[in-house]
Amino acid sequence: MAKIPTVLSVFGTRPDAIKMAPVVLELQNRKSIKHVACVTGQHRQMLDTVLELFGIKPRHDLDIMTERQSLEDIALRLLNDLPTILDKVQPDIVLVHGDTSTAFISALSTYYHRFRVGHVEAGLRTPNLYVPFPEEANRRLIDTICSLHLAPTDNAAKALHAENADPSGIFVTGNTVVDAFLFTAEKAKDHPLPEPLTDLEPGKIVTITAHRRESWGEDLANIGRALATLADRFPDFTFVFPIHLNPIVRENMMPHMEGLDNLVVIEPLGYLDFVALMSRSYLILTDSGGIQEEAPSLGIPVLVMREVTERQEGVDAGCLELVGTSEKTIVDRACAILTDPDEHARMAQAGNPYGDGKASWRIANILERVLTGEDLEEGERELDEFHFTPSV
Numbered sequence: 001m002a003k004i005p006t007v008l009s010v011f012g013t014r015p016d017a018i019k020m021a022p023v024v025l026e027l028q029n030r031k032s033i034k035h036v037a038c039v040t041g042q043h044r045q046m047l048d049t050v051l052e053l054f055g056i057k058p059r060h061d062l063d064i065m066t067e068r069q070s071l072e073d074i075a076l077r078l079l080n081d082l083p084t085i086l087d088k089v090q091p092d093i094v095l096v097h098g099d100t101s102t103a104f105i106s107a108l109s110t111y112y113h114r115f116r117v118g119h120v121e122a123g124l125r126t127p128n129l130y131v132p133f134p135e136e137a138n139r140r141l142i143d144t145i146c147s148l149h150l151a152p153t154d155n156a157a158k159a160l161h162a163e164n165a166d167p168s169g170i171f172v173t174g175n176t177v178v179d180a181f182l183f184t185a186e187k188a189k190d191h192p193l194p195e196p197l198t199d200l201e202p203g204k205i206v207t208i209t210a211h212r213r214e215s216w217g218e219d220l221a222n223i224g225r226a227l228a229t230l231a232d233r234f235p236d237f238t239f240v241f242p243i244h245l246n247p248i249v250r251e252n253m254m255p256h257m258e259g260l261d262n263l264v265v266i267e268p269l270g271y272l273d274f275v276a277l278m279s280r281s282y283l284i285l286t287d288s289g290g291i292q293e294e295a296p297s298l299g300i301p302v303l304v305m306r307e308v309t310e311r312q313e314g315v316d317a318g319c320l321e322l323v324g325t326s327e328k329t330i331v332d333r334a335c336a337i338l339t340d341p342d343e344h345a346r347m348a349q350a351g352n353p354y355g356d357g358k359a360s361w362r363i364a365n366i367l368e369r370v371l372t373g374e375d376l377e378e379g380e381r382e383l384d385e386f387h388f389t390p391s392v
């Protein structure tokens with residue numbers, strides 16, 4: 001009897017855990033594949049809440065996080081610890097996700113072991129190697145050493161083709177964050193907001209997140225000042241900011257956000273609580289990648305507090321607007337949306353170009369065919385089983 005192929009998934013931060021969770025659940029259910037999950041623990045608390053929500057019990061946990069870790073700290077610890085797991089598991093392919101240090105260093109170690117790398121969320125690009133930092137370099141480097149590119153959108157696949165990646169290894173699956181989000185949004189419908197948000201009026205909430213490394217320093221301070229100005233100008237709205245656990249983000253922003261009752265800065269929320277918060281919001285201000293892909297499913301406008309985005313589809317569709325990190329622009333654009341219902345409606349009606357909730361199913365279908373050597377020519381089976389076509 002032919003050996004069942006082994007897929008090893010390696011992830012370890014909040015965003016890659018959320019985005020890999022539906023893939024892990026799907027692969028665990030496939031009889032034709034043996035799946036092993038390994039978490040790096042690059043994030044600790046923010047990872048653990050995701051594992052708990054999705055009921056994932058990883059076989060291996062490298063537990064590498066340290067307080068105020070540098071990029072080198074993460075790389076060194078992971079390069080030290082992952083080889084033992086690779087030697088033990090002997091995977092037919094290692095799946096990594098996106099653009100974190102966990103993803104790049106795990107891909108590198110896998111390449112050194114001469115195992116195949118599969119990249120979920122392959123092909124996202126900005127024109128600037130330093131923005132976002134270090135994610136732009138991480139994802140380009142992963143795409144250079146991987147053989148299976150699971151691109152979320154046609155745009156991402158086009159970028160890979162333009163870089164001469166082997167076309168037979170490029171697939172368009174949709175983004176798995178939509179799978180995770182739809183699963184969680186269903187549970188969040190009747191889920192009350194946690195303290196101290198329990199009594200907030202739905203539709204009178206502005207949700208905020210900000211953490212990007214390239215914004216550390218003056219840009220995060222600008223964002224903090226903009227939030228304080230907005231909270232002061234719009235006393236009818238509550239501005240809720242679950243702030244990242246990174247102490248540097250807190251030091252940069254907290255001094256600018258004190259003394260306003262309607263600017264509520266709280267600890268990071270578990271994913272279910274956060275989805276419940278987003279779904280009751282009128283507007284979202286963020287520099288997060290994942291939130292740009294989730295909010296369009298709810299029809300909630302997003303102002304992206306970054307200079308460039310690799311998620312241009314949402315900008316083109318009209319649900320995202322790039323506002324940069326200047327205090328004045330953030331305040332002006334948020335004011336426009338909070339005061340003009342037409343501006344709000346224009347962004348709210350755009351739809352979600354990132355996925356349809358079936359990306360993980362497609363990824364498992366593709367892995368089954370690729371790992372068993374079956375021909376993946378179109379026509380034999382439904383195109384939808386292997387290819388995501390956006391409805392917007």
Ligand code: UD1
Pocket residue numbers: 013014015042043044045046047065066067068069070071074099100101102133134135211213245246247
């Ligand atoms: C990482 C990713 C970034 C992603 C972000 C999501 C890299 C290079 N960056 O950046 O792409 O957008 O995660 O949040 O991989 N901390 C805790 N507990 C936690 C998580 C973080 O205390 O559960 C603190 C620690 O002090 C840690 C610091 O935050 O040292 C920074 O974490 P790190 O993973 O290095 O960077 P992020 O900015 O979170």
Ligand code: UDP
Pocket residue numbers: 014015018209211242243267268269270271272274275287288289290291294
């Ligand atoms: N998120 C969460 N709790 C929070 C803030 C965000 O669960 O308090 C979720 C959010 O819905 C999204 C993901 O975390 O799915 C985004 O993570 P982050 O912003 O840390 O990383 P990025 O997407 O920028 O890489």
